Amino acid sequence: MDMRLATWNVNSLRSRLPRLLPWLAETHPDIVCLQETKTAAGAFPTDELRAAGYESAAHSEGRWNGVAILSRVGITDVTTGFDKEPGFPDPEARAISATCDGLRVWSVYVPNGRTPDSPHYAYKLSWLAALRDALTPALAAGPVVVCGDFNVAPTDADVWDPAAFAGATHVTVPEREALAQILAAGFTDVVPRPMKGPHPFTYWDYRAGMFHQNMGMRIDLVYASAGVTVESAYIDREARKGKAPSDHAPIVVDLS
DNA sequence: ATGACTGTTGGTAACAGA
Numbered sequence: 001m002d003m004r005l006a007t008w009n010v011n012s013l014r015s016r017l018p019r020l021l022p023w024l025a026e027t028h029p030d031i032v033c034l035q036e037t038k039t040a041a042g043a044f045p046t047d048e049l050r051a052a053g054y055e056s057a058a059h060s061e062g063r064w065n066g067v068a069i070l071s072r073v074g075i076t077d078v079t080t081g082f083d084k085e086p087g088f089p090d091p092e093a094r095a096i097s098a099t100c101d102g103l104r105v106w107s108v109y110v111p112n113g114r115t116p117d118s119p120h121y122a123y124k125l126s127w128l129a130a131l132r133d134a135l136t137p138a139l140a141a142g143p144v145v146v147c148g149d150f151n152v153a154p155t156d157a158d159v160w161d162p163a164a165f166a167g168a169t170h171v172t173v174p175e176r177e178a179l180a181q182i183l184a185a186g187f188t189d190v191v192p193r194p195m196k197g198p199h200p201f202t203y204w205d206y207r208a209g210m211f212h213q214n215m216g217m218r219i220d221l222v223y224a225s226a227g228v229t230v231e232s233a234y235i236d237r238e239a240r241k242g243k244a245p246s247d248h249a250p251i252v253v254d255l256s
Numbered sequence: 257a258t259g260a261c262t263g264t265t266g267g268t269a270a271c272a273g274a
Contacts, residue, residue: 011273012263036273038264063264064272112274151274170274205274206261213259217274241258247273 002231003073003101004029007147008239008250009109009203009220013037013066016246017045023239024052027252030073031100033107033147037066044068061093067109067148073101082134086126088119095131097138103228103255104138108148113169121169124151128178132185139186143227146187149203149248150221152179154189157199158218160210170219179221187223192233192251202235203248211240222253229256 006029010016013034024032032054037044040062049056054070059080069075078098085091088111097106108131113124138144152175156162165171183189194200201216210216224230233253240249 015263036263112272114272114274165274168274203274209258209260211258219274237258244262245258247262 003031003103003255005031005033005105005145005147005222005253005255006250007033007035007107007220007222009035009149009246009248011036011038011246011248013039013045013068014043015244017048019239019242019245021048021052023236023250024054027236027250029252030071031103031105032070033105034068034070035066035107035109035149037068038062038064039066057096057098059093059096065093065109067093067096067107069096069098069100069105069107071098071100075100082131084130084133086123086130088123094127102142104142104144106135106138106144106146106148108146108150110149110151112151113175116167116169116172124169125174125178128175128182132178132182135182135185135187139225144187144225145228146182146223147251148221149219150179151219152176153217153219154179154221158201160199160201160215160217170217182223186225188225190222190224190230190233190253192222192235192253194235195237200235201249202251204240206247220248220251222251230254231256
């Protein structure tokens with residue numbers, strides 16, 4: 001059957017609800033992975049999303065982070081976090097998984113890393129390695145899609161200017177190697193088509209007119225296992241325009 | 257124009273994001 005899957009770092013679900021709800025009505029995704037919901041436990045807008053036709057599963061912690069999965073095709077076997085998930089020092093709300101109509105879906109928000117010499121960078125690498133380990137048994141159980149803000153640009157073509165990122169996080173060899181290790185576990189990188197220009201960027205800094213100059217990055221990724229047939233995928237950069245947007249655009253993936 | 261950051265909080269400045 002056909003299924004439409006989306007992933008979007010909304011940079012505060014409460015602030016973005018006026019953008020998310022009409023977008024859901026226009027785009028009609030069956031499953032939506034959200035990151036940076038920034039919702040406190042108990043403050044998730046379950047009722048508003050139910051009224052829009054979606055069941056919710058959320059992993060919330062308050063001021064930072066927060067991930068969720070929305071579904072209108074059922075949502076069962078919800079797991080928050082994963083086995084041996086590292087923390088800083090305690091595990092944060094960065095991963096949630098659920099089964100939606102036979103598909104195992106993960107929504108992840110990888111630690112930023114800040115700078116390569118920061119303890120947050122080591123945390124990021126250990127988190128990615130542990131995610132890879134946690135995905136191995138999931139892959140054995142059936143088709144899996146891992147969606148989210150990976151906070152790593154897979155190649156130099158995935159940043160607007162590689163020279164501008166010299167010495168910065170998101171582009172280092174160890175980060176890219178961590179992505180390669182996840183792919184090697186049994187995934188394909190579903191590269192979405194950009195709506196405009198050659199670069200499939202998903203994030204543009206709010207500052208200095210970065211968006212209108214198309215100075216972006218591809219750091220939101222969709223990893224699909226064998227058994228998941230992707231018909232098409234695109235970045236909805238229209239959702240990055242207008243009043244009070246997130247700094248990330250959603251990725252929409254049509255599966256069959 | 258899609259426009260020059262935006263989100264959070266025992267807040268009103270500080271920090272995080274990437």
